[in-house]
Amino acid sequence: MLINLVLKDFILIKKDLLFFMAFAIVAPIYLASQMMASSISFFIVVLFIAYLSYNHVMTDEYKYKGTSLLCATPYMRKSVVLAKYLDVSFLCCAR
Numbered sequence: 001m002l003i004n005l006v007l008k009d010f011i012l013i014k015k016d017l018l019f020f021m022a023f024a025i026v027a028p029i030y031l032a033s034q035m036m037a038s039s040i041s042f043f044i045v046v047l048f049i050a051y052l053s054y055n056h057v058m059t060d061e062y063k064y065k066g067t068s069l070l071c072a073t074p075y076m077r078k079s080v081v082l083a084k085y086l087d088v089s090f091l092c093c094a095r
Helices: 002-012 017-034 038-063 066-071 077-094
Strands: none
Touching: 002 038, 002 077, 017 038, 038 066, 038 077, 066 077
16 A cells, blocks of 8 residues: 555656656766766765655645645555655665
């Protein structure tokens, strides 16, 4: 049941997922050529992309009143919050 909530977040960002992946590949290479610390630039890019994708999901949920609609479903609030944490942790670890 929790996997459905995580998949919902990925469905919301599927339009921009290709852009996020391209940015995740190009940005560390560009930053590594400008700076000497490539691991720091990779870490910054990973955090930035996780922030962008999570912000995109939260904006869509706010625009379409997704959180209030989720409260009307049989999902517990604990499951909704846990799905958000899993989503962000997956976005940070998958890159």
